[in-house]
Amino acid sequence: MSRFFATGSDSESEESSSADEITPKAPGTTFKQSLLLSDDEEDTKRVVRSAKDKRFEELTNLIKTIRNAMKIRDMAKCLEEFEQLCRAFLKSKNIVDKEGVPPFYIRLLADLEDYLNQLWEDKEGKKKMNKNNAKALSTLRQKIRKYNRDYETEIAAYKENPQDSADEEEEKEPEESGSSSDSDEEAGEEGVSAKAFLKKKPEVTPDASKFLKSAKGSGDESSSSDDDVDDEDWGSDSVDSGSESSDDGEGKSASLAVVFLKKTQGPEKAEKKIAKKKKPKKKERLEEEAEEEGGEEVEGGWEKVKGGVPLVKEKPKMFAKGTEINTAVVVKKLNEILQARGKKGTDRAAQIELFHALAAIAAENNLGQGILVKIKFNIIASLYDYNPNLAAFMKADMWKKCLDCINELLDILFENNNIFIGENIAEDSENLGISDQPFRVRGCMLTLVERMDEEFTKIMQNTDPHSQEYVDNLKDEGRVCGIIDRLLSYLENKGSTEEICRIYLRRIMHTYYKFDYKAHRRSLGLQGESKSEQDQEESEGEDSAVIMDRLCKFIYAKDRTDRIRTCAILCHIYHHALHSRWYQARDLMLMSHLQDNIQHADPPVQILYNRTMVQLGICAFRQGMIKDAHNALLDIQSSGRAKELLGQGLLMRNMQERNAEQEKIEKRRQVPFHMHINLELLECVYLVSAMLLEIPYMAAHEFDARRRMISKQFHHQLRVGERQPLLGPPESMREHVVAASKAMKMGDWRTCHSFIINEKMNSKVWDLFPETLRVREMLVRKIQEESLRTYLFTYSSVYDSISMETLSDMFELEIPTVHSIISKMIINEELMASLDQPTQTVVMHRTEPTSLQNMALQLAEKLGSLVENNERVFDLKQGVYGGYFNRDQKGGYQQKQGYQRDQKGGYQQKQGGYQRGGYRNQNQSNY
C-alpha cells in the first residue's frame, strides 16, 4: 500500500482499495489467509511489506476516527485521537523518513486545522458546546497550530492543490471502508464526496463475499472487478507481461496483479482513465455483476486460478512490470520477504515458494551467482524455519528438499571459485552484483549442513526403527555423507581451521560407528568378489581407518574447543575398538585421560563415552582379554541402566521421577537406532566375562570369610537361577550363561561349552561379531582353561597327585598349556602343589585346610571378636564403677518406675524379640 503512496499513485482508487481490503483482514484467521494465499497476491504483498503497512494502517485508522469525531463535533475525542495519532506518527518515523510524509496525513492536518478554525469562528456553536468540548477545542487548536508548523510546506502545497486532495480523499475513503468492515457504516454516514460514496458501495460487497467465499457472487465480483480493469488495461498488460502464461484463465487472474503493477509505472494514464470512468465504471460493474451472476464459468475460472498457478502469478507481483530487475531490487525484495519471517501470520510454505520464485527470477535475469547463493541460503533457512518447534522433526520430504537445495548450493559454490561465504561478512558489505570483485555473501554453509545433519538425526529418532520407512530414511544417510564430504572438500580449501574441525567432526560422526567391511575383507585377503559397496562409495579406495586417523589427527592438532576434540577422540577409540584394534584403542583411551573428567562433560558426550567404553569392552572380549572386557563393561552393566546410559531408550521406572520436559530433552539425546549397540550382546559378553573370572575365583576362595564378589550382576543372575523352582533347559541368553556357570563350577567344560556356544546363542549373540569363528575359538579355549583352574581349585583336596596327561585329556588342552596354567597357579600360591617333572604329575601338598578346619578357623575368629566385644562391656562397667553404684543407691525409685514401664512393654517386647528371632533365622538361612 505504501508503495502506491510512495510512487504517488494517488488516484488508483480502486486498485489500492482492493489491495487494502485485504491488508487489514489478512492477519486475521489463518483460514482466511490460506484461502487468500492461493490466489491473492495482495496478501503476499501485504506480507512482504507488513512493517510499513502496519504503521500506515494504524495511522489511517486513527485518522478515520478523528474524522468521525469531527463530524459529530466531539472535540474531546478529537483531541484524544489526535494525540494518539501524533504518537503513532512518531513511531513510524523511520518509515516516514524513507517514504516521505504520507499525503493522507498532511491532508488530515490541513483539514483539521481548517475545521478547528471554522469552529472557533462559530461563536454560536461554541456557546452550545459543553465545557469539556470547549476546553478540548482550545487545546486542540493550539496543538495543531504548533504541530502544523513542522509541515507548513506540505500543507501549503496541499492547499494549493485542492483538486489533488479531493482525489486523494476519494482514494482515502474507500480505503478506509475496505480496511475494516465494521467501519463501513460509519464511512457511509460520513457522507464524503458523492463519488467516493458511490464507489464504495460496490466495493463493500466484494469484500465480504471475497473473504467468506461462500457466496457465489464473490467469485463473480472479484473477477468482475478484475474485468473492468481488464477492459481498460488488459490489452497493454498482456503485451507487457510476456512471461505470463497465455492461458486465458490465468491471464485473467493475473490481470488484477498486473493492473496494480502497471499502475506504479504508468500512473498518469491509468489515473486519468479511472478518473474519467469512475461513474461509468460503476455502472458497468453492476451490469457485469448481473450478467455474471448466472454464469458459472467465471466461477469455475476463478476456482482454477485458485488452485492453479501461484508461481506464475507471483512473478509479476514480485516486480513491477518493466522494472529493471537488478541485484539491488532483488535484494530489496528478498529483505522484504525476510521481514515477514517469524511473524505470526506468515505462511511459511508460501514464503518458501516466494524464495523459489525469486531464485528463478534471479537466474532468469542472469543476476549472477552471488544473488542466487544468497537466495538459496534463505530458502534453506526458511525450510528449517518451517517447523516452529525445535523439538519437532522435519518432514522427510521437506528435509529432502533441503538436501537438494544444499546440493545445488554446493554445486554453485564449486563451479564458482570467486564466491566468498562467511557468517562474519556484514549485510552491507556483501557483494552480490556481477563485478570484477569476487562475490561476498553472508551465510554459513557449515551451519546449514550441521542443521541438516541434526534434522536427519531427529528424523531417524522419530521414525519407528522397525518400519520400512526407517530403511528408506536411512538410505538418505549416504546423501548426507555425500554432502558432508563435498562441504569438507570445499572447506578444506576455503574454510578456517575451526570450520574444518567442525566439518571433520561431522564426517567422523558419520564414520565411526560403521564397520568397514571392505577394509576387513582386504585385510583378510578376500578382495576378489565384488560386494555391495554403495554405502561406502565415499570412502572408495581409502579405508575408513585411514580417514578416521587423518581427520582425528587434524582435530587433535588444530582444535581449540575441548568438546570437538573429546568427541573426536571418543569416536576414534570407538572406531579402533570396532575394528578390533584393541591396543590402539586402549592406549588412546588411557592417553586421553577421559576417564578422569568425563563426568564434567555434557550428556551427549557422556553417552558417546559410554558407547565407546562398551565398544572397547566388546573389543577386548573379542581379543580374549577377559579381564579388560569385564572392567570396561562393569560400570555400564552394574548400574542396570545400560539402555539409558547408552542413549538407546528410556527406562520406564524413571517416568515418575522426571517431568515431561526432562523426558523430551532425554528423548532428544537418544542415539538413532542404526547406531545402537546390541544390548543383549553387551550383556552376554559381560556375563560370560564375569563367568570366566568369577567361577575360578569362587572355587579358589570357597571358604574365605571375606571373599568379595567380582561381579554383583553375575551373582544376581546365579541367584535368580537358583531360585527357579523348576529348572528346564535354558531358554534365554542369561539362563544359558547361568547353566554354563553351574557346569563350570564342577569343572565340566564340555557342558559349559555346549551351553555357551550352541545354535541359540550363536544366533542371539555370537554371530553378531564380525569374526565369529575366531571369537568362538577363543571362547572355547578360555572355557577350557578356566574350567581346568576351577577343577583344580575344587578338587585338589581330593587328589594326592594328578597326572598332567590326564588333565590334558580331560580338558582337551595340550600338555604345555596345562603345564603353564598349573605353574602359574603354583607361582601365585593359588594351588599348594608342586610339579613332578619326570612323571609329569602334580603333587598336592595338602596344606589347604579341609572345610572342617576352615570352619573351625572361622569360628575361632568369630569367637575372638565375641570375646573382644564382651571385654568392652566389662571395661565399661569397670570404668564407671562408682557411677554404677551411685545409680543404684540414688535411683531406687527411678528404677522401680523403669521397672513398671518395662512390664508394660513386656508383651510388646516379647513379640518384638520373637520377630527379631525369626528375622535372624531368615538371615541365617540366607547366610
Next chain:
Amino acid sequence: NISRKLTPVVLKIIKHYQEEGQGSEVVQGVLLGLVVDDRLEITNCFPFPQHTEDDADFDEVQYQMEMMRSLRHVNIDHLHVGWYQSTYYGSFVSRALLDSQFSYQHAIEESVVLIYDPIKTAQGSLSLKAYRLTPKLMEICKEKDFTPEGLKKANIGFEHMFEEVPIVIKNSHLINVLMWELEDKSTVADKHELLNLSSSNHLEKSLQLLMDRVDDMSQDIVKYNTYSRNLSKQQQQKHQYLQRRQQENAQRQSRGEPPLPEEDINKMFKPPQPPPRMDTLLIAGQINNYCQNVKEFTSQNLGKLFMAEALQGHN
C-alpha cells in the same frame, strides 16, 4: 522328679518325625500320661497336625481337646503332661520353646518337653531329652522382666534356665517282641552305621550353626554395649546437672532465697530403653547346647578313631 516312658511313646515320636519331618523342619506333639509318686509317667502321645499358612483358622486347642476326649473314650490315659518336639542338630533352645514350655508349666505344673534329635538317633544312639524350666526362670517369665537388672536380680545364667529330667524308658513285653522282630528284619548295613568314621559332615553342620549363634551373640553384645555406654553417659550428665543444681541452691541459700524446686529428673534424662536380655541368655544356652553336642560327638568319634587305629595296627 523322674519321668518314665513307655516305648510306644518313643516309637510314636520317631515315626512321626520319619513321616512328616524332613531337614530342619520341626514336628511337635502332645504328651499324655500321669503322675505316679515322684515320677511322671508318659504313657501316650499324639502329634500336632502339620498345617500350612492357608488354613489359619485351624484351632489347635480344639483339636487337642477333641483328641483327648476321643482317647478317654477308648480308655487310654488322657491327662496332658507336656509336649514333644524334634530338633535339628540340637538347635531347640529358642524363644518359642521357652514361651510354650512356660505356658505349659504355668498351667500344668508337672509338664515337660521332650526333645528328640532324629539325626543323632539315626547315627545309632537314641537321643531323647526331657526338659523343664527352672523355678527361677518360671519366676522371671511370670513377671516378664527381661531387663538386665531383672535378670541380674534373679541371678540367672544360661546354665540355670532349663533343668534336664532323667528319663527311664520302660518297654512292655509286647514292645520287646516287636523290637526283636524289627531287628531281625533290618539289614546288616544299618548296624554298621555305628562304626562310621566320617565325622566331618556332622561337625561342619554343628560348627556352622554354632557360628551363626556366635554371630548373634556378638551382635547382642554390641547392642548391650552401646546401651550401657549411653546409660553411663547419661548418668554422668545427670550427675553434673544435680551438682550444678546443688551448688546453685547452696548459693541461693546463702543469699537467703528459697531453693529451686526439684524437677523431675527422669523427664529431663529419659533413660535409654534397655535391650531385652532374654534373647542373649537363650543364645548362650543354645551355644552351650551346641558345644555339648560337639563335645559329645567328638569324644565318641575319637574313641572310634582310636579303635580303628588299633584295629589297623593289629592287622
